[in-house]
Amino acid sequence: MTQEELTARYGAVMMNAFGSPKRVFERGEGVHLFDADGNRYLDLLSGLAVNALGHAHPGVTRAVSEQLGRLGHVSNFFASEQQIRLAERLSALTGAERTRVFFTNSGAEANEAAFKLTRLTGRTKVIAMEGSFHGRTMGALALTHTAKYREPFEPLPGGVVFVPFGDTEALRAHADDQTAAILVETVQGENGVVPAPDGFLRDAREIADRVGALLWIDEVQTGLGRCGEWLAHRHDGVVADLVTLAKGLGNGFPVGACLASGPAVDLLQPGQHGTTFGGNPVAAAAGNAVLDALESGVLDSARNTGRWLREAVAALAHPLIDHVRGRGMLLGVVLKADVAPQIADAALTAGFVINAPRPDVIRLAPPLISTPEDLSGFVEALGSLLDAHV
Numbered sequence: 001m002t003q004e005e006l007t008a009r010y011g012a013v014m015m016n017a018f019g020s021p022k023r024v025f026e027r028g029e030g031v032h033l034f035d036a037d038g039n040r041y042l043d044l045l046s047g048l049a050v051n052a053l054g055h056a057h058p059g060v061t062r063a064v065s066e067q068l069g070r071l072g073h074v075s076n077f078f079a080s081e082q083q084i085r086l087a088e089r090l091s092a093l094t095g096a097e098r099t100r101v102f103f104t105n106s107g108a109e110a111n112e113a114a115f116k117l118t119r120l121t122g123r124t125k126v127i128a129m130e131g132s133f134h135g136r137t138m139g140a141l142a143l144t145h146t147a148k149y150r151e152p153f154e155p156l157p158g159g160v161v162f163v164p165f166g167d168t169e170a171l172r173a174h175a176d177d178q179t180a181a182i183l184v185e186t187v188q189g190e191n192g193v194v195p196a197p198d199g200f201l202r203d204a205r206e207i208a209d210r211v212g213a214l215l216w217i218d219e220v221q222t223g224l225g226r227c228g229e230w231l232a233h234r235h236d237g238v239v240a241d242l243v244t245l246a247k248g249l250g251n252g253f254p255v256g257a258c259l260a261s262g263p264a265v266d267l268l269q270p271g272q273h274g275t276t277f278g279g280n281p282v283a284a285a286a287g288n289a290v291l292d293a294l295e296s297g298v299l300d301s302a303r304n305t306g307r308w309l310r311e312a313v314a315a316l317a318h319p320l321i322d323h324v325r326g327r328g329m330l331l332g333v334v335l336k337a338d339v340a341p342q343i344a345d346a347a348l349t350a351g352f353v354i355n356a357p358r359p360d361v362i363r364l365a366p367p368l369i370s371t372p373e374d375l376s377g378f379v380e381a382l383g384s385l386l387d388a389h390v
């Protein structure tokens, strides 16, 4: 069936949440995607920073199929070794003395879990950042700054205050003895790949300590190697009390996690939260397979490729490019004009999957397995794609 026919069927049956799909894909292999008409694309978006190991990764495929063939789901009345092992491995990443894990199926749910934990401190105020994105469920939405996402769904859970991202003085001024948590992203991906200014995470840690609030870092997009570190905020030497993860954790198998440390480690007590699917053996097997690959060289090579990509795009010295920002393999190409959506469409026609989180920003988030050889054709093409808009 052709893409045209499939797109018509999609339009007739799917809720119109996402607009018309730009392509209908049929299969993927490593860094490439193939659409229903047989065209091949280089993937520089990874399904929104999800497919860290590319498409149809043999290790993940094997782990998931073997686990599903042995034990797929048991509910959280029961446990599995896969789940315990993944929790142990994730809790070893936080830098905290002790960390406990709650598994979820998505980033929004990981943030819901963390949000509920903040209420258990006995305080109800959460300070979040302008420009933030934390997901689309009612709780996660309450923490998300973008007005057009929030306003149609108000009233949302209360107690959330927004301060300018990176503004230490504003954060200091708003933090008080009613503050349950300070919530920050290391790099605001949906806001156009905006990294926290140097020192801001350390300032946030110090302010949280001073008022007795939790420091909560949303690593749903930035975590697990995407920014060149296991957890991007560890680059700043900061230890958080709550860390939320999801996107890169299962390489496309839906799995998220809320990690609680320090004063948050024992906040959750039996009966206060739950999930049917969260952390089931198959999801945990996917997570363990991703960590195996990251440990055996993928994280190191992603660091190098990220550095190469950033320098290669900057070296284009294109008149339409203002600068390149971001960390590791999460880069924002900031343009001098609002043409990023048009560039993304033209790139797709030319066989490259990228996206435009803002009208003047192109996001590059290739699979972490990408090499400079994989990506060099894109960098070359980007020059010509931009030329059309000078």
Ligand SMILES: *Cc1c(COP(=O)(O)O)cnc(C)c1O
Pocket (backbone or CB within 6 Å): 105, 106, 107, 108, 109, 111, 133, 134, 135, 136, 185, 189, 190, 218, 219, 220, 221, 246, 247
């Ligand atoms: C994508 C994202 C979320 C939401 O994750 P979902 O799996 O879509 O619910 C939350 N926080 C950040 C920083 C994200 O990038």
